[in-house]
Amino acid sequence: MSDRLERELKKALQRVEPPAGFAERVLARAAREEAKSAQPRAWFRWFGMSGLRWAVACALCLALAGSAVLYRHQRQEKGEQAKEQVMLALQITSSKLRIASESVQQISGPEQPVRSEEP
Amino acid sequence: MKRIGAIVALVLAVQLAAFAQDWDPGGTLKKLSARASNTVDVTLDQSMLQFAGGFLNSKDPDEAQAKNIISKLKGLYVHSFQFDKPGQYTEQDVAAIQNYLKGPDWIRIVDVRSKSEGQNVQVYFKKEGQQFKGLVVLATQPTQLTFVDLVGPITPEDLRALGGQFGIPKVEVHPNPAGKKGESK
Amino acid sequence: MTSAAAVAASELRFEDLVREHERMVFSIAYRFLQNPASAEEVAQDVFLELFRALSKLESRAHVVFWLRRVACHRSIDYARRHKNAAAEVSWDEMPEPSHRDPHAHSASDPMLAKRLRQVIAALPEKMRLVVILRYQEDAGLEEIAQTMRIPLNTVKSTLHRAHAILREKIGAAIGEANV
Numbered sequence: 001m002s003d004r005l006e007r008e009l010k011k012a013l014q015r016v017e018p019p020a021g022f023a024e025r026v027l028a029r030a031a032r033e034e035a036k037s038a039q040p041r042a043w044f045r046w047f048g049m050s051g052l053r054w055a056v057a058c059a060l061c062l063a064l065a066g067s068a069v070l071y072r073h074q075r076q077e078k079g080e081q082a083k084e085q086v087m088l089a090l091q092i093t094s095s096k097l098r099i100a101s102e103s104v105q106q107i108s109g110p111e112q113p114v115r116s117e118e119p
Numbered sequence: 120m121k122r123i124g125a126i127v128a129l130v131l132a133v134q135l136a137a138f139a140q141d142w143d144p145g146g147t148l149k150k151l152s153a154r155a156s157n158t159v160d161v162t163l164d165q166s167m168l169q170f171a172g173g174f175l176n177s178k179d180p181d182e183a184q185a186k187n188i189i190s191k192l193k194g195l196y197v198h199s200f201q202f203d204k205p206g207q208y209t210e211q212d213v214a215a216i217q218n219y220l221k222g223p224d225w226i227r228i229v230d231v232r233s234k235s236e237g238q239n240v241q242v243y244f245k246k247e248g249q250q251f252k253g254l255v256v257l258a259t260q261p262t263q264l265t266f267v268d269l270v271g272p273i274t275p276e277d278l279r280a281l282g283g284q285f286g287i288p289k290v291e292v293h294p295n296p297a298g299k300k301g302e303s304k
Numbered sequence: 305m306t307s308a309a310a311v312a313a314s315e316l317r318f319e320d321l322v323r324e325h326e327r328m329v330f331s332i333a334y335r336f337l338q339n340p341a342s343a344e345e346v347a348q349d350v351f352l353e354l355f356r357a358l359s360k361l362e363s364r365a366h367v368v369f370w371l372r373r374v375a376c377h378r379s380i381d382y383a384r385r386h387k388n389a390a391a392e393v394s395w396d397e398m399p400e401p402s403h404r405d406p407h408a409h410s411a412s413d414p415m416l417a418k419r420l421r422q423v424i425a426a427l428p429e430k431m432r433l434v435v436i437l438r439y440q441e442d443a444g445l446e447e448i449a450q451t452m453r454i455p456l457n458t459v460k461s462t463l464h465r466a467h468a469i470l471r472e473k474i475g476a477a478i479g480e481a482n483v
Contacts, residue, residue: 005467005471005474008416008420008474009435009439009470010439012416012417012420012421013424013435013439015327015328016331018326018344019340022330022348023319025344026322026347026348026351026352027322029348030351033355078170079170079171079174082163082174083171083174083175085163086163088159088197089267090185092197092265092267093197093256093281094281095414096258096265097242097278099231099233099258100229100231100240100242103231103232103233103240157415157418201415
């Protein structure tokens, strides 16, 4: 396999950063799992009919909170995508300007003859 | 009176929006997109740029520079087309784009051919009086055509800043009396 | 050591491991699935599995090997469960997450890198993983074989076929870009 292709593959497949806050979300999930497995079951004994109403109220609150979290998550995701689009656009622009800049520098160097194209 | 004022405001808003909108000279970009095997289309108007700016990290040098540049822009549009083989776009296609950049508002500041890179690159500034209003980069190579349109008061200083960052290493090319070319990183 | 102290010690280690290996795990999933949300879901699940299995792992090297293996298998599982959803994604619209590894060299032609990633994304599952492990993770052939639980000869032949496909799809672009 050509060295060139290998180099390009390594460049193209560089590791990428996970979205902001990834580690925190993992740790939060692990903490919840740890808390869940440690929770005593005794509270089931006094969970009577009034508990059912509370459960419904809690479920509604969780759903609302979940929607807010989802909205924030989606907004974060959209923002990250917009950011990546900006960086990609500027990277492409930068690469083309670099080529132009290098060509101009090569042409305008004092030791080089004046030419309209690179030899 | 109030209604006239509202209509004037609406007309102005539409004009400003039209100026800052994605621009397809002669419909050429749409035709190229249909023939390309691979495209990059970035279309960011001012509101999207402001939204994106909120997610750029000021502590990261590249992102801080990007934030600074896009804060001035009304629009950032990049269309890059990759073709399977040479000949899938023509000189007429390129000329159709260039014709739109021949008006009195446009100044072509760079027009180079790089045989080592196999690319032609043209850079245009849009000027209104003494003010810069935009930048266009048109880069062509046998199987790729890239059209970059930055709308807003981007200056030559911003251009210099753009030329060396965002993951692209800045290359210092020194004239060599032996005729040996500097190599790009 | 009391049970609370043992838990505290293992939690500290777990956080260190998450921060040390989040890029690796996320990147494997992302390069395979080509979707950041899916990659995060898989990567989170991988670390949750690590959390449960931590006491069974013997060394930091074992953790790396374990994480790669689980990331690969969970990514394949996810892709198979969400086959239809994955097929609807348009690669042209997918932004590339930023990466700023100070020791890496950026591609001087972003289009070429993007094209390579698209071709890789279209490879068959196992071939795609072999390429990711080889070129993103710099894993040796034996290591790839152990990670994916496939024979060494299969890794070699799979890589050979992948090279042929990549040469066919990208060879002209590399020749012209002269990067």
